[in-house]
Amino acid sequence: MEPQQDQNQQYPPNEDSSGSSSKGGSYPCRQSSTRWTPTTDQIRILKDLYYNNGVRSPSAEQIQRISARLRQYGKIEGKNVFYWFQNHKARERQKKRFTTSSDVPMQRSSVPNSPWKAEDPLIHSNKFPSITHPGYSPASSSSAGVLPVPQMGNYGYGSLNMEKSFRDCSISSSGTRNGVSISHGWVGIDPYYSSCSFFDKRKSSYGTLEQEQ
């Protein structure tokens, strides 16, 4: 699996600096920005960052820098870089998820436990680690490209009880059917939000309508 579609994609020579802007390059004059179509060079660099530098979720500053660099090879925006990493990581994990679980084909461990209507206060406190942080040890936080080997690959998903892996599968039982009619009121809310917002100093950085209460 993992086609990874190597740089096979021979995109059209792209428009480069001419300002044609439509990187699709195929259409005479059509929606120039249907969607970003990365050039081979851009993909190569992105993959290099991903695999050789361990970059998985670049921060805003990194994204700016990356997109700036990639701009030499074609039109690109920050969001493209952002999405690219997001998607690449997600898809890699997604695939891994199915291949790794050789045990049970499709074991939907339906945990009848929804954080929002939850009844046990445990949910927040004892949340197992790791599902989100597999194993790609960022190690030296400064990836700076000194990372010799990309230790990507096996995500330790099955290590622990992934009971909550597939979160609630049935939170939608909110009334409307079978007279249970649990409650509408969305009981249980983010503790941070509702609990303590004392010193809640809202800085109106936007300068728009500001409200305080």
Place this chain on the structure above:
Amino acid sequence: MEPQQDQNQQYPPNEDSSGSSSKGGSYPCRQSSTRWTPTTDQIRILKDLYYNNGVRSPSAEQIQRISARLRQYGKIEGKNVFYWFQNHKARERQKKRFTTSSDVPMQRSSVPNSPWKAEDPLIHSNKFPSITHPGYSPASSSSAGVLPVPQMGNYGYGSLNMEKSFRDCSISSSGTRNGVSISHGWVGIDPYYSSCSFFDKRKSSYGTLEQEQ
């Protein structure tokens, strides 16, 4: 936003909780998902609140009222409203972060209209004609999106005196006196885990501005 993509909501007509076997996404209009799919009307109102009223982080009571109002247009819970505002605000900021350069104030290359740099509160047309909503009655009028900002009285959370704001609190507004010390607004059903983490430590980012190249 969303140039052409207009995902309609059409929440599940049936309440089958089991996740069916077929790889989801087979059917075009079969969003049998557990997650909330806002209707265009709901989105319109939410954006109106966001942009025209400056609502960014509604309080518990506000969320209650908002969700109550939006419920006319489809199933919705308080948490949905909460998340919506959270996400909308966060993404707006994020977008800014990606695109904003540290040196130049603002430099829009081209792309006259990009979802990431322009947010228009205007609504999108429905892909499908409004289908009858099984569960709740669409309540006749409106629904088709001719309603700018429906009645329902004014929300006091403008930049005005919020003093008189809470008058007809349908539910038992727990506390929330003027000033601060807002407690759980969750109308009585929010007993557990009031993990008061008063002083949320700003994680202060990774603190490492690495990555060069």
Place this chain on the structure above:
DNA sequence: ACGATATGAATGAATG
């Protein structure tokens, strides 16, 4: 031409 797949884009939900 289609259908399948790969992948960009968007967003709800959740965590830290």
Place this chain on the structure above:
DNA sequence: CATTCATTCATATCGT
């Protein structure tokens, strides 16, 4: 509030 995950939609591309 920032960051991340999961899911889904939309479309580009490729195979037959």
